[in-house]
Amino acid sequence: xxxxxxxxxxxxxxxxxxxxxxxxxxxxxxxxxxxxxxxxxxxxxxxxxxxxxxxxxxxxxxxxxxxxxxxxxxxxxxxxxxxxxxxxxxxxxxxxxxxxxxxxxxxxxxxxxxxxxxxxxxxxxxxxxxxxxxxxxxxxxxxxxxxxxxxxxxxxxxxxxxxxxxxxxxxxxxxxxxxxxxxxxxxxxxxxxxxxxxxxxxxxxxxxxxxxxxxxxxxxxxxxxxxxxxxxxxxxxxxxxxxxxxxxxxxxxxxxxxxxxxxxxxxxxxxxxxxxxxxxxxxxxxxxxxxxxxxxxxxxxxxxxxxxxxxxxxxxxxxxxxxxxxxxxxxxxxxxxxxx
Numbered sequence: 001x002x003x004x005x006x007x008x009x010x011x012x013x014x015x016x017x018x019x020x021x022x023x024x025x026x027x028x029x030x031x032x033x034x035x036x037x038x039x040x041x042x043x044x045x046x047x048x049x050x051x052x053x054x055x056x057x058x059x060x061x062x063x064x065x066x067x068x069x070x071x072x073x074x075x076x077x078x079x080x081x082x083x084x085x086x087x088x089x090x091x092x093x094x095x096x097x098x099x100x101x102x103x104x105x106x107x108x109x110x111x112x113x114x115x116x117x118x119x120x121x122x123x124x125x126x127x128x129x130x131x132x133x134x135x136x137x138x139x140x141x142x143x144x145x146x147x148x149x150x151x152x153x154x155x156x157x158x159x160x161x162x163x164x165x166x167x168x169x170x171x172x173x174x175x176x177x178x179x180x181x182x183x184x185x186x187x188x189x190x191x192x193x194x195x196x197x198x199x200x201x202x203x204x205x206x207x208x209x210x211x212x213x214x215x216x217x218x219x220x221x222x223x224x225x226x227x228x229x230x231x232x233x234x235x236x237x238x239x240x241x242x243x244x245x246x247x248x249x250x251x252x253x254x255x256x257x258x259x260x261x262x263x264x265x266x267x268x269x270x271x272x273x274x275x276x277x278x279x280x281x282x283x284x285x286x287x288x289x290x291x292x293x294x295x296x297x298x299x300x301x302x303x304x305x306x307x308x309x310x311x312x313x314x315x316x317x318x319x320x321x322x323x324x325x326x327x328x329x330x331x332x333x334x335x336x337x338x339x340x
Contacts, residue, residue, distance in 0.1 A: 004018070009077040009153075009225075057161075072209075073217075074221035076228045079152070079226070082094075085151065122177065124175075125269035126267055130176035131177065150167075152171045158223075167202075167204060168206065177189050178272070184203060206220055229243040240252045246286055247282055252280075284325055288324055288335055
């Protein structure tokens with residue numbers, strides 16, 4: 001019986017799940033789970049990629065211990081964020097998308113390439129944390145000097161396991177730099193922003209075998225977590241989907257990108273799927289609740305999701321509305337205070 005290991009890492013947690021087919025039915029077993037989250041370092045929000053890699057390896061060991069016959073593994077994570085390399089060395093820190101470092105550079109990018117032009121070329125929604133703004137910020141701050149590689153987080157983790165450096169299509173489409181028609185990095189965007197061309201080689205589609213780790217093949221999945229989530233939905237026809245996590249994504253599959261002016265105005269995004277386009281919109285997901293949990297725990301009151309739901313079902317002392325998409329909620333720190 002062939003078994004496969006899926007390593008799914010989100011912005012707040014990760015899990016290792018072994019899957020196999022038995023009597024025509026997909027069976028799964030979660031073998032390892034670990035926390036994840038941004039950390040504040042020198043006033044910036046960053047990822048601890050060393051801890052992520054350590055958890056990935058521990059989870060692989062746990063999976064092999066429980067199921068010695070696993071034949072292959074793959075990794076997906078959230079989009080947008082990446083690791084820069086100079087040869088074999090990481091350029092640190094690895095910034096998280098909730099860091100505010102890009103804010104002052106967004107107008108500069110749009111002064112070179114208006115957003116309407118970016119959207120026409122890529123179909124990618126505007127978010128101030130899109131990789132295109134992060135990379136331009138890196139250039140203006142000197143972080144691209146001597147850089148040899150730009151690897152999205154799952155590509156980096158797979159490289160650390162098996163030694164292969166690839167750029168996977170579905171995750172690349174979250175950067176705001178992949179041409180919606182050619183499905184390759186857009187050379188005009190790269191040239192206009194004066195980014196090093198060597199950082200953007202040809203993209204690789206899901207399914208490629210990259211190498212091996214601990215006796216298992218390392219296979220490239222749809223490394224953007226939403227792309228993998230949508231691929232895993234047992235749809236009949238083409239139904240709308242909501243993929244929920246720290247972010248929630250509402251969308252549907254389309255044959256072609258929809259990047260006209262009406263779509264731009266509503267800020268819908270076109271991102272890569274496995275043989276189709278994902279037309280979707282970011283919705284505030286569990287982030288606000290997760291941040292409230294962290295703050296309440298800091299104050300000495302640890303609440304599970306079930307306990308929060310139970311409290312929410314009670315008749316409130318007062319009623320009010322707030323906009324969860326307001327910029328004030330994008331960053332970590334005292335979420336109950338921000339809501340108040």
